[in-house]
Amino acid sequence: MEPVTLIAAAIAIGASDGAREVTKTAISDAYSALKGWIASRYGSCGSDVEALEQEPQEELRRQLLAKKLGQAGAGDDAELLSLAQAFLEAVEDEDPALPATVGVAIRRAAVGGDVEVVNVAVDGGSGVIAEDVAAGGDLRIHGVAARGHREPPHPR
Numbered sequence: 001m002e003p004v005t006l007i008a009a010a011i012a013i014g015a016s017d018g019a020r021e022v023t024k025t026a027i028s029d030a031y032s033a034l035k036g037w038i039a040s041r042y043g044s045c046g047s048d049v050e051a052l053e054q055e056p057q058e059e060l061r062r063q064l065l066a067k068k069l070g071q072a073g074a075g076d077d078a079e080l081l082s083l084a085q086a087f088l089e090a091v092e093d094e095d096p097a098l099p100a101t102v103g104v105a106i107r108r109a110a111v112g113g114d115v116e117v118v119n120v121a122v123d124g125g126s127g128v129i130a131e132d133v134a135a136g137g138d139l140r141i142h143g144v145a146a147r148g149h150r151e152p153p154h155p156r
Helices: 003-015 017-021 025-041 043-054 059-071 078-094
Strands: 102-111 115-123 126-135 139-147
Touching (some): 003 059, 025 078, 043 059, 102 115, 115 126
Parallel strands (some): 102 126, 115 139
């Protein structure tokens, strides 16, 4: 994983509902240090960090933040990478289930036959995300349980 992609993923995890609900000091401190470093060294990325915090599940927001961090030279910032890794280690130590907010994600896939996804259970996330999938046969998804998942409000 590229350093800027890892950093953007760390920001998304830190901004997720699960991280907000987990009030572990180690996670909170590590996330604050990561955000603080970005704000002090890469202020031009601040609005992208804020946008990702508003929509932490949005992959395009992560990609945009990673791109902007890369353009700003953050990919070569060893201290920033160290802070992102320290945050992810704190999450792993304190709440290892936090990053697992999607049970199955299928993106940009072309399959000559059938695709079947069954018996997926996730707490506090999305059970299945399928985007840009082409199947030569059937696409079957069943047995999905996403407990505690809150859909965003639909537009009127």
